[in-house]
Amino acid sequence: MSLRIAASATAIVLGATLASGAAMAQDAEAGEKVFRRQCFICHTIDKGGPTKQGPNLFGVIGRKTGSVEGFRYSEANKKAEITWTPETLDPYLANPRKVIPGTIMAFAGLPKAEDRKNLIAFLQTMK
Numbered sequence: 001m002s003l004r005i006a007a008s009a010t011a012i013v014l015g016a017t018l019a020s021g022a023a024m025a026q027d028a029e030a031g032e033k034v035f036r037r038q039c040f041i042c043h044t045i046d047k048g049g050p051t052k053q054g055p056n057l058f059g060v061i062g063r064k065t066g067s068v069e070g071f072r073y074s075e076a077n078k079k080a081e082i083t084w085t086p087e088t089l090d091p092y093l094a095n096p097r098k099v100i101p102g103t104i105m106a107f108a109g110l111p112k113a114e115d116r117k118n119l120i121a122f123l124q125t126m127k
């Protein structure tokens with residue numbers, strides 16, 4: 001009897017975990033599309049990918065501004081001393097020039113919060 005209760009409780013917890021995992025995977029999938037449309041022209045995101053106009057973004061979450069070897073960052077980016085996390089990326093992706101005045105990233109920003117959330121979910125998978 002108690003075993004059965006324990007088993008069904010486990011099933012509920014497992015179900016909830018799978019559901020949130022699936023939601024995150026969906027966000028990341030939508031975010032990959034945003035990346036292809038808005039960022040890929042200037043950034044690669046595969047491990048060891050080449051520099052384009054911007055630095056490679058593999059593993060960008062948890063990295064400090066200006067830390068890709070060999071990429072010629074602006075002084076503004078190098079001196080920004082920001083660690084990229086979902087919390088710091090959201091305002092940056094909404095308006096890069098507001099967060100790092102003087103950045104050479106020629107990108108106006110993603111106005112839709114939903115696009116930024118999905119994109120960040122995708123960036124989190126690329127590590």
Ligand code: HEC
Binds near residue numbers: 066072078084
């Ligand atoms: C027109 C080209 C261009 C586009 C489009 C672009 N970027 Fe960038 N990005 C750059 C450049 C150039 C830099 C370096 C900025 C500097 O040194 O001031 C940069 C820097 C960054 C950085 C900081 C990296 C670091 O190591 O400090 C992040 C994060 C970033 N871009 C994410 C994105 C995302 C996500 C998108 C899509 C929404 C995007 N960028 C679109 C050119 C671009």
